[in-house]
Amino acid sequence: MTTRTIHGSSQFQKPTSLRWTWESLGGEYHNEIDHIIVNRRYCLTDVGVVPKFYTGSDHRLLRARFFFLEEYERLIQHLRDSAKKPRV
Template sequence: MNIFGPHKPSRRWTWHSPGGEYHNQIDYILIKRRFQSSVNIAQTRSFPGADVGSDHELVMMTFALRLEKSKKRGNIRIKFDVDKLKDPNILTTFQANIGGRFAPLLALENDQDLTPDDLAETFNETLTEKASKLLGKPRVKKKKVDD
């Protein structure tokens, strides 16, 4: 974060040349963009005349930290280009692939070792795999702006 805002130039300068002829703003306080709203811009400035034993000025920033629980993303929903299913060739290919893959699942249904959760997970994995191969992701359509 650099010193910005409505400060007079002497409070924005952070370095003075040894002769005092040149002044620059070369010292910075770095913060992440996430915390940028926590900075009080009016209170961010340099302190000319502070005795720090250097040709640099003391830079101060008032920072009011507001913590918020980070939002965890759950399962990301995968979107498929279902408009491709309007094509009869792709539709029959998709149905044949899906039907061929679920015939063994129906045979496994009578097996006592598999739980309904295992069957549902296998169903979802198979469907997602085949849909991603045949349908793919939808193209992002840019909105047209009319003048």
């Protein structure tokens, strides 16, 4: 089964200091381990880390901006519904 998902975090390249989402206890290591996955490429307009938002954990807040057109969503839903209906 194909899911056709897009790794949103890789679509919008940022400087290294704005990409890591996890920090080790001593602050020595940083990794990009939190991700945004979407199933429509053009609905995602930006992905980034909020650097100065204290979460109380070793992870930084990851944010995404989306753009949806109501007409497009209705069209997609109509196409899905049409595909599910049995043809006589």
